[in-house]
Amino acid sequence: MELGSRRLSKDNTYYALKQKIIDSELEPNQAVNEENLAALLGVSRTPLREAIQRLENEDFLIRQPNGRLRVASLTIKEVEEIFQIRSMLEGYIARSAAKNATDKDIQKLTMMMEQIKHSFQHGDKRNFVSYGFEFHDYLSEISGLKTFEKVLNQLRDHSLRYCRYVSLHGDWNTQADEEHNYILQMIADKNEDGAEKAMRDHILSSLSTALERVKGIEAP
Incomplete structure (x- = not known):
């Protein structure tokens, strides 16, 4: 049950963050960081980091050369x-x-x-x-x-x-x-x-x- 809950938490965090990008609540090119995103979604850093990694892989979030994150632009x-x-x-x-x-x-x-x-x-x-x-x-x-x-x-x-x-x-x-x-x-x-x-x-x-x-x- 605990494993299932953790998986649910990870998935919910991923979907919630993705939805905010899709809906432009997080705007194109907007700078974001883990602290602000955790507060926005009301989640801990662990599921958030996994969500960020998935969204980087899908090109919704971009990791810049200086290590900072931004929302992908619309081109x-x-x-x-x-x-x-x-x-x-x-x-x-x-x-x-x-x-x-x-x-x-x-x-x-x-x-x-x-x-x-x-x-x-x-x-x-x-x-x-x-x-x-x-x-x-x-x-x-x-x-x-x-x-x-x-x-x-x-x-x-x-x-x-x-x-x-x-x-x-x-x-x-x-x-x-x-x-x-x-x-x-x-x-x-x-x-x-x-x-x-x-x-x-x-x-x-x-x-x-x-x-x-x-x-x-x-x-x-």
């Missing part, structure tokens, strides 16, 4: 790479989802679309992004492309960080909502070519929006 190069990779992988996932989707899957995706639309109309930026990611995650699940899903999962939280940042510093326009609708329509129609193209176009459109926001803050 044009990284956002371009992440969204370009997503457009290729998720385009093919949407194609496979159009082939595999059952009536029950279409019902579930339609419910997700209602959540996306509702949060967008009410200016609920955080949930708009979260529901959008759930929609994409569910398409990965029904596509049956396990290796694609694994690769995407490695990018997911970095991508989510950029999307959250866009929401904090402006709005996703109505186009994003319409694009999700069109993807769902292509999948419901079992139009594999249409679903792939609709998804690629959607992610490259999201890239354009993200680039507009990031260009203003990229570190010199």
Whole structure:
């Protein structure tokens, strides 16, 4: 039980710290140190050090030559790479989802679309992004492309960080909502070519929006 509790404490610390970076509560390029982070999270140094090490390995935290820590910056190069990779992988996932989707899957995706639309109309930026990611995650699940899903999962939280940042510093326009609708329509129609193209176009459109926001803050 003690071992389990320790493991839980380590994992909770890691997830809590990562979430603060994803949500920009800890801002890009912000200097951080163990003492402040321990106080912020209400944890001891041991689980914190392990969390920091994991987040360094994932490039959310950067250890500078002088040994000090800072939150990773948001860069044009990284956002371009992440969204370009997503457009290729998720385009093919949407194609496979159009082939595999059952009536029950279409019902579930339609419910997700209602959540996306509702949060967008009410200016609920955080949930708009979260529901959008759930929609994409569910398409990965029904596509049956396990290796694609694994690769995407490695990018997911970095991508989510950029999307959250866009929401904090402006709005996703109505186009994003319409694009999700069109993807769902292509999948419901079992139009594999249409679903792939609709998804690629959607992610490259999201890239354009993200680039507009990031260009203003990229570190010199």
